């Protein structure tokens with residue numbers, strides 16, 4: 001059983017801070033819950049204290065991810081286990097609003113992860129403007145040592161590997177979503193994309209209309225992926241981070257090591273496989289945008 005059950009938050013260093021904050025509040029549709037002495041903005045989708053943290057910075061950067069440990073987890077014991085792996089975890093108290101105690105560890109240079117058992121849930125409610133997604137569903141990351149990071153997620157945290165693309169993109173999950181994280185082999189640690197789940201598939205049209213009003217072009221999609229079979233569309237936030245909006249993701253059944261069968265699956269049973277880079281769209285839509293390179 002995985003040691004964590006959900007991705008809690010992603011913290012980003014942001015160069016164009018006011019414009020980016022405005023995008024997350026007004027266009028994506030989140031709620032500003034808190035700020036701190038670094039002028040960071042803590043944004044909630046509707047329930048937890050924060051799902052996204054934006055920190056003013058000279059350049060775009062991935063600061064850290066936050067994963068919520070299973071209820072009752074012992075942070076001190078967890079930190080000791082990380083130490084036994086040869087890592088150097090740090091227990092932090094009151095280092096950020098909303099999370100009183102956490103363990104932070106730099107698993108692979110630049111791929112910093114925070115683990116916590118409890119986060120405050122002020123429940124500001126879902127935004128009544130913008131796209132107002134259901135949740136932060138997954139994150140795709142570039143790592144300088146992806147095999148080591150995959151090993152950490154799989155062997156230490158207990159994530160299930162669900163699919164690969166081209167042997168280079170590694171999809172893993174800690175719950176019933178096909179993937180909670182996608183680890184890509186490419187270079188220095190950075191974010192490839194952030195993915196938010198929409199309420200329903202019809203909302204892709206609403207989201208595209210909302211982006212149009214904000215003068216933000218859709219880069220790729222909507223189309224159904226192969227790995228995960230989510231219907232996805234991508235655009236960029238003002239900080240140049242690729243944002244995925246999706247619905248209809250495959251449901252992973254850990255007990256069977258397969259996804260719940262769907263009429264559109266190319267293979268039954270839908271067990272983990274290595275898809276080709278030419279198989280990004282299950283509908284074979286030929287988009288110009290280079291989604292793999294995110295540019």
Ligand SMILES: [Fe+2]
Nearest residue numbers: 140193195244
């Ligand atoms: Fe994605």
